[in-house]
Amino acid sequence: MSDIKDEIEQEESGKKGMKDVFKAVEGIKCVVKKSSKFVEEFLSEPMCGRCLPCSLGSYEAMVRLKRITAGIGTEEDVHALQRIGVQMLFGSMCKKGKDTAKFLLESLNTEAYKEHLEKRCNERECLSLDIYTIITEKCTLCGLCSEACKYNAIMGEKKVSYLSGYLPFEIRQKRCVKCGDCVPACPYGAIEVTHEEIKAEAEVEVEA
Ligand code: SF4
Numbered sequence: 001m002s003d004i005k006d007e008i009e010q011e012e013s014g015k016k017g018m019k020d021v022f023k024a025v026e027g028i029k030c031v032v033k034k035s036s037k038f039v040e041e042f043l044s045e046p047m048c049g050r051c052l053p054c055s056l057g058s059y060e061a062m063v064r065l066k067r068i069t070a071g072i073g074t075e076e077d078v079h080a081l082q083r084i085g086v087q088m089l090f091g092s093m094c095k096k097g098k099d100t101a102k103f104l105l106e107s108l109n110t111e112a113y114k115e116h117l118e119k120r121c122n123e124r125e126c127l128s129l130d131i132y133t134i135i136t137e138k139c140t141l142c143g144l145c146s147e148a149c150k151y152n153a154i155m156g157e158k159k160v161s162y163l164s165g166y167l168p169f170e171i172r173q174k175r176c177v178k179c180g181d182c183v184p185a186c187p188y189g190a191i192e193v194t195h196e197e198i199k200a201e202a203e204v205e206v207e208a
Pocket residue numbers: 047048049050051052054055091092093094095096097098
């Protein structure tokens with residue numbers, strides 16, 4: 001009964017309720033990304049902090065889920081998520097905490113986490129797992145990709161026909177934000193997107 005009262009109060013106050021959280025993840029196909037977004041949305045309103053398994057666990061879960069979608073997750077992250085999910089399920093006082101725990105635990109029953117630990121997102125929604133590279137043999141040094149990249153991530157010098165000794169264009173992985181703008185900008189199909197190995201450096205770390 002207090003849950004219903006809480007939800008009504010929440011709606012009246014204009015704050016996000018669980019309905020909004022579920023809605024925010026509706027279109028996401030990747031289970032891991034969906035869980036990450038779910039927890040992020042859950043945390044996007046100030047946390048009431050009445051129970052520790054929820055208030056601390058949900059934050060840790062978000063950090064670990066982000067590590068996994070960024071392609072730097074480990075088995076330890078998955079085990080921690082399992083532990084957090086169980087603790088939240090039994091230690092949360094309200095339906096919101098329990099719903100979040102159930103969502104997380106259900107996602108952990110899928111193969112998606114294993115795929116992400118192997119640097120694969122089969123739904124191709126975890127963009128950090130994509131790598132953009134230029135195929136040197138196809139590149140004519142026209143420079144159009146470099147002009148299209150808003151993040152100054154493509155290095156190279158446009159070819160002038162009467163000069164020689166140019167180096168091939170190259171994508172700086174640390175700067176690339178995986179926006180994909182360079183692919184249609186290349187008239188020669190010289191930019192490929194692979195989905196195998198993480199070259200970019202990890203940015204998300206779990207706090208000690
Ligand atoms: S489970 Fe509910 S009451 Fe407990 S901290 Fe989370 S949101 Fe607050």
